[in-house]
Amino acid sequence: MLPQVSRYDFDQWMVPVYTPANFVPVYASGSTLWDQSGQDYVDFTGGIAVNVLGHAHPDLQRALTEQAERLWHTGNGYTNEPILLLAKQLIEATFADRVFFCNSGAEANEAALKLARKVAHDRFGVNKSGIVAFTNSFHGRTLFTVSVGGQPTYSQDFAPLPSDIYHASFNDLEAAAKLINDHTCAVIVEPIQGEGGVLPADGAFLRGLHTLCKKHKVLLIFDEVQSGVGRTGSLYAYMHYGITPDILTTAKALGGGFPIGAMLTSEDLAQVMSVGTHGTTYGGNPLAGAVAYKVIQLINQPHVMRGVIERHKWIVEALSAINQRLHLFKKVRGLGLLIGAVLNEDYTGKAKEFNLAAAEQRVMVLTAGTNVVRFTPALNISEQEVKTGMARFAVACEHLARGSKT
Numbered sequence: 314m315l316p317q318v319s320r321y322d323f324d325q326w327m328v329p330v331y332t333p334a335n336f337v338p339v340y341a342s343g344s345t346l347w348d349q350s351g352q353d354y355v356d357f358t359g360g361i362a363v364n365v366l367g368h369a370h371p372d373l374q375r376a377l378t379e380q381a382e383r384l385w386h387t388g389n390g391y392t393n394e395p396i397l398l399l400a401k402q403l404i405e406a407t408f409a410d411r412v413f414f415c416n417s418g419a420e421a422n423e424a425a426l427k428l429a430r431k432v433a434h435d436r437f438g439v440n441k442s443g444i445v446a447f448t449n450s451f452h453g454r455t456l457f458t459v460s461v462g463g464q465p466t467y468s469q470d471f472a473p474l475p476s477d478i479y480h481a482s483f484n485d486l487e488a489a490a491k492l493i494n495d496h497t498c499a500v501i502v503e504p505i506q507g508e509g510g511v512l513p514a515d516g517a518f519l520r521g522l523h524t525l526c527k528k529h530k531v532l533l534i535f536d537e538v539q540s541g542v543g544r545t546g547s548l549y550a551y552m553h554y555g556i557t558p559d560i561l562t563t564a565k566a567l568g569g570g571f572p573i574g575a576m577l578t579s580e581d582l583a584q585v586m587s588v589g590t591h592g593t594t595y596g597g598n599p600l601a602g603a604v605a606y607k608v609i610q611l612i613n614q615p616h617v618m619r620g621v622i623e624r625h626k627w628i629v630e631a632l633s634a635i636n637q638r639l640h641l642f643k644k645v646r647g648l649g650l651l652i653g654a655v656l657n658e659d660y661t662g663k664a665k666e667f668n669l670a671a672a673e674q675r676v677m678v679l680t681a682g683t684n685v686v687r688f689t690p691a692l693n694i695s696e697q698e699v700k701t702g703m704a705r706f707a708v709a710c711e712h713l714a715r716g717s718k719t
């Protein structure tokens with residue numbers, strides 16, 4: 314028997330960087346979770362855009378356990394069949410010719426930024442090192458990626474920071490044009506800012522960045538850690554926008570809940586890397602490879618992409634119906650199953666209260682900043698789960714609306 318543990322223990326034992334919900338999930342299936350006391354919750358978080366096929370998908374279970382019976386890990390002195398199959402699959406499905414595997418989104422961006430710096434160093438000299446990113450962007454929590462990310466609260470306490478990094482307003486092409494020049498080596502952008510508030514890029518903005526990058530020989534990096542793997546209704550959001558980056562990063566949903574990240578790029582750019590220039594112990598391990606291969610196989614299908622668009626409608630319609638009664642949201646925005654309900658003036662800064670009120674009604678929703686309630690459910694969430702979850706969310710909203718008026 315294992316010893317009993319509870320939510321209370323978290324506050325005693327963990328470095329206090331999170332405030333998890335009051336309940337502890339112990340079991341899940343599809344988009345429904347159960348906690349220690351057997352209560353059920355509808356999951357609109359999908360593990361923060363990760364559990365793209367829901368919880369405990371039978372095909373993913375099989376992929377993982379079959380691989381677990383064969384080979385777990387060898388280190389990078391050896392390759393393995395699952396990761397080669399995944400590489401081939403990603404290359405066939407995207408613009409990329411080459412893949413670097415790692416374990417998280419931050420590591421994928423770290424690899425992308427290092428690649429961009431090295432390309433510039435090798436081909437143009439050390440002065441071409443500037444990185445242009447966007448305010449409110451999120452690229453991960455390593456020192457390099459928090460510095461490139463556009464939220465100073467995540468980086469300022471850890472100075473001195475990596476340098477030669479500049480930030481322009483998102484969706485402001487003129488501001489970006491002022492920062493992008495021959496000294497720039499990379500522009501990194503999320504096609505949809507996820508953590509920053511579920512804010513889709515304008516097509517003209519991304520096209521403009523692409524043109525500026527070509528003009529100044531700058532590499533365009535799309536951070537698709539949140540927007541990738543079918544989330545927007547296209548396998549990657551760059552396909553939705555019709556703008557191809559030089560480097561793409563993907564993680565979160567790629568493993569459907571098993572940790573994996575990847576950086577995708579062209580043959581030409583990959584050639585600046587050589588044996589020993591970059592690496593990571595677990596990157597490309599067979600367990601992650603086997604699961605991610607199955608994830609991409611199941612997701613990259615027209616009927617799944619159509620299903621994402623359909624589910625987008627269900628959720629947006631339900632949110633609109635709530636809003637007609639209760640007037641909570643300024644607007645509902647996003648693409649596919651990356652949806653943000655932007656709170657209006659009466660509820661400014663109160664996104665976390667929606668998350669807590671929802672949990673009380675047994676439905677899990679995310680925040681994105683302090684003014685946006687975010688929905689990133691599994692791409693295969695059922696109609697019944699959406700109905701039940703939205704009915705519960707409506708009750709949570711009623712409680713908050715009543716509370717705010719008294």
Ligand SMILES: *Cc1c(COP(=O)(O)O)cnc(C)c1O
Binds near residue numbers: 419536538564
């Ligand atoms: C979550 C996220 C990351 C960081 O991924 P980790 O796996 O947490 O390191 C980077 N970029 C974007 C756009 C993300 O949403």
